[in-house]
Amino acid sequence: MRQILRPLPKMGSLSPNCNLQTRMGNKKIKLIWDFRGPEARSVAMHYQAHLQEYLATETAASPKSTGQKDLSSTHSIAFMIVEESQLARIRDALQPHRGERYEE
Numbered sequence: 001m002r003q004i005l006r007p008l009p010k011m012g013s014l015s016p017n018c019n020l021q022t023r024m025g026n027k028k029i030k031l032i033w034d035f036r037g038p039e040a041r042s043v044a045m046h047y048q049a050h051l052q053e054y055l056a057t058e059t060a061a062s063p064k065s066t067g068q069k070d071l072s073s074t075h076s077i078a079f080m081i082v083e084e085s086q087l088a089r090i091r092d093a094l095q096p097h098r099g100e101r102y103e104e
Contacts, residue, residue: 027084028104031096035076044068044076051080054094 035043051066065081081102082090091099 028081028102029084029087029099030102031080031082031087031091031094031099033078034097035078036074038074040074040076041068041070044070044078047078051078051094055080058093 033044033047035041035047037043045068048066048068055066066079068076068078070076080090080094080096087099
């Protein structure tokens with residue numbers, strides 16, 4: 001069963017005594033962008049290429065942590081798997097449509 005994540009609070013709203021790394025651990029999150037319509041597959045593939053470019057320039061994560069999946073003939077997703085400790089920064093920069101916990 002998938003667990004949908006609620007948005008994290010902005011960094012400024014955390015208690016100054018809160019250690020974000022301790023609170024969040026090293027879990028992985030799958031950030032998802034949904035595309036619908038007759039061109040959903042090609043748009044998702046194109047968006048995945050941009051996600052790989054972002055990872056190559058902005059983070060130390062592997063480009064293999066992105067992907068594209070067809071959910072139906074008119075619904076495709078592009079996704080990126082990130083460490084939970086990087087979630088707030090990447091989420092704010094790329095604004096995914098949704099996210100879920102990722103287990104290998």
